[in-house]
Amino acid sequence: MGMRIKLYERDPALLRLIRIILERRGHDVEVFEEHYNCCTLSIDGGCTCPPGETCADAVIIDMSPPILEVIKKINIQKAKGCKLFEQKIAVLSSSFTDYQKEKIQDMGHTPIKKPFSLSKIEEWLLPDNAED
Structure with a gap:
């Protein structure tokens, strides 16, 4: 069974391209064709995912x-109990600065520079692939 992936682009x-490739991989x-924002925070700001699940x-x-x-958005979600950020997170950009890459990596996430090969995304998704 494949992974459940949220894609903000x-x-x-x-x-469309990333979605089609990932869906073909199961x-x-x-x-979401919009800026990143958690869609599972309730009106009062708490996480609506079932306890222990993401x-x-x-x-x-x-x-x-x-x-x-x-x-800032990721840190707010973490503070409100969102467990999503215990999962794999990749941040895509065509213009990372060294500071931005370092900040993303310090948070335990993976920066991926655009343009990228789709094999880079597939490699990152491998279960035994540790976060960079």
Whole structure:
């Protein structure tokens, strides 16, 4: 059985391409053509996922908004009990600075520079692949 993957990508063509490839590999892909935002936080801000479970096994986030905005949203979710960030997270960008890459890696996530080979995403998804 494949992974449950949330994909946030503002480029419609890239969004479709990644989704099609991942679905052909047996993954269940939920796509969002928008800036990254958690769709499972309740109105009062708490995580609505069942206790001990997450809404996805992996998340791929396009870094269209400034990196600090993405990091801020992730930290808010963690503080509110979201367990999603104990899973695999990849952050995509065409223009990482060294500081941004380091910050993402310090959080335990994987920066992936655009353009990238789809094999890079597939390699990252492997169960025995440790976070970079």
